[in-house]
Amino acid sequence: MTSVLVVDDAMFMRATLKKLLTEAGFEVAGEAENGQMAVERYQELKPDVVMMDITMPEMNGLDALKEIMKIDPGAKVVMCTALGQERTVMEAVEAGAKDYIIKPFKAEKVLEVVKKASA
C-alpha cells in the first residue's frame, strides 16, 4: 500500500486529503503542519509520496522540498498549493517536485497524481 505524508498548515486541508486518500486505498502515514515538521516526519516515516503545501509558517513548502531532496534525492514530492505562478512552479520542478496540483482541486486529480508519483 502506498504511504503518503500530508503536509499543510490548514487542519481542514490535511483532514480533506487524509479522507480522500484513505478512501481511495492509500495509507496516510502521517501529517505535518509546516515545512520543518515535514522534513522531520519524512526522515521518521520514509513515506512513498509527500503531498506538500507551499505557503506555510516557519518553513515554506519549497524550502522543505529542497531539504527533503537533499536527504533523499529519490523522494517523490507532489506540491499541492493555491499558488500557480510560473516562477514558483518552475522552482518546485527544478528542485525535484514530481508534480504540481493547484487548489482548489478535483479529488480525481489528486488521486491520479499520487498514483502516478508512486508508480
Next chain:
Amino acid sequence: MKAEFINPFVTAGMEVLETVINSRPEPGQLAVRSATFTTQQVSIVIGVTGAVAGQVLCGMSLVTATKIAAAMASAPAMTFDEMASSAIAELGNMISGNATTRLSEAGYECQITPPTLVRGTEVEVSTSTPALVVPLYTDFGKVEINVALEECEEEAAAEPPDGGAAEPAAAASEDEAAAEAAEPPDGGAAEPAAAEAEEEAKETVAADTEEEAKETAAADAEEEAKETVAGDAEQKAKETVAAEA
C-alpha cells in the same frame, strides 16, 4: 491603489467559490473603504508581498462562513469550530493564491502570507492605503473581497529578497509622516490634515476606478476570458464588471 489590482481577486473569488460551493456568485457594487477595521463577523486576513504589497481581507457573516465551511467539508451542517475556521482560512488562501497568480501573469510578481482568521467587527487591521471592496453574493450569503494593495516600485525594478516586507514599512512611515504633518493646528497648504488626505485618497481611487474600470476591468476580463476554459462563465464576469464600471 490601481483598480486593476482588484480584478484578479474578484475573478479568483468567483472561481474558487464556484468550485467549493458549486454555485456561481454574483459580484456587487465596487466601493472604496478605509480598511482599518473589519466590518464582518468573520474575516480572513492575508498579506501580499512582492511587486504589489499590502493586505487582502475576505469578510463574511458567521452564518455564511459556517455554511461555506460545511459545503467545503461536504457536510450537511456544521458548527463554526476549529475545523470550520480552518476551512474558511483555506478559502481565503485559495482566493488570494489564485489572485496573486493572475497578478504575476500581469507582470506583478508577488506572494502571499499564511492566512489569519479574525473573529468580530471593529478589529483594527493595519493598512497603508484605502481599500477597494467588491461583495460577492453567493447562495450562502455575501462574501466581501477587500483589497488594499500598493505597487512596490523597488521590488518591481530590483526584486530584492526582502523588498516586499520593506515596502509596507515604508508606506507606514509615509502615513506617519502625513499624520505628523497634520498635527500642527495651523497646518499650511502643503500639510493637509490626515482626514483630508484620506478623503483625497478615496477621491483619487474613486476617480481611478471610474476612469480605469472601463478600460482596465473590461480589458482584463476580456483577456482572462480568452485564456480560461470556462469561456461562458468568464464572459458573464466580464459583462458584470464592465456594467458596474
